Amino acid sequence: MSTDHDPIGSTQSGLGVRLAVLKDIARAMQDLQPPDRLIQTAVDSLHVHFPQLRAAYSTVAQDGRITVNHSVGPGWPGARAQASWCSRAG
Numbered sequence: 480m481s482t483d484h485d486p487i488g489s490t491q492s493g494l495g496v497r498l499a500v501l502k503d504i505a506r507a508m509q510d511l512q513p514p515d516r517l518i519q520t521a522v523d524s525l526h527v528h529f530p531q532l533r534a535a536y537s538t539v540a541q542d543g544r545i546t547v548n549h550s551v552g553p554g555w556p557g558a559r560a561q562a563s564w565c566s567r568a569g
Contacts, residue, residue, distance in 0.1 A: 500524045519549045526551040 503524040507517050518536045525534035533552035539545050 496528045499528060515548070522549045522551055 500521065504517060504521050507520040512520065522534045522536050526532075530552070533550060533554075535547055535550035535552075537545055537547045
């Protein structure tokens with residue numbers, strides 16, 4: 480068995496995941512799901528393909544408040560909080 484990295488196999492695998500996620504989103508669009516459900520579908524689909532990672536969709540308000548709209552996967556410290564604040568860089 481070779482220990483060399485297979486860039487072609489990795490690329491094909493990555494393209495397969497992208498295609499699967501896009502198909503899930505397209506199916507939800509075809510079913511006329513509302514925008515928030517489309518986002519949930521995308522986040523859920525990403526989690527299916529990367530279960531060891533957390534997939535999330537967040538928004539940032541004008542005042543710097545970050546709101547996690549949908550999240551699935553392993554937890555992180557402070558995951559109970561639904562909103563937090565950020566400051567502008569610069």
